[in-house]
Amino acid sequence: NAGVTQTPKFQVLKTGQSMTLQCAQDMNHEYMSWYRQDPGMGLRLIHYSVGAGITDQGEVPNGYNVSRSTTEDFPLRLLSAAPSQTSVYFCASSSAHSNQPQHFGDGTRLSIL
């Protein structure tokens, strides 16, 4: 039981490039979410999903797309990377809605030059 797995762990992009951050969970969790963590600002919710085929925007969705074709996977896409998107990205999952303990992945450290 691996929990929540994020790939890659580190990535450097140039401004304007696109990229997909991968997130997979093997706990059969319905709820999945993406956060970004910037110094001094805690974690901010980007997008979330309450089940396959259902996604919604969080606090800071601009510049990011998500999809949820299966229960296990919840990829995050950067359409045209900008330096302001330099951050650490965490994926999380929980058994039902977000008012259950969330299990976080190890994070992806992303730098946009």
Added chain:
Amino acid sequence: GENVEQHPSTLSVQEGDSAVIKCTYSDSASNYFPWYKQELGKRPQLIIDIRSNVGEKKDQRIAVTLNKTAKHFSLHITETQPEDSAVYFCAAIWNNNDMRFGAGTRLTVKP
């Protein structure tokens, strides 16, 4: 939307002393309040949570209290140990599925 404020931003205590971190939230409909601990370079990990129908919850040296009327909740760590040193985040659920985090408290426990 929900706004979660967390204080203090940094906290230094002597080993064995207690530590208290406080958070306030703005949306009276929020009903779930977790606390996460994050060590340097690691993932956030849940240490305790409380729901809006409960006023206090304890787990060994850790306790959380909730005052719904005042819309604030607090984390209490007793008999602190050096391994308690980390960044602690409070959070509140807004609009059923949207979780908002506080900015974090860096706790340092001095041996």
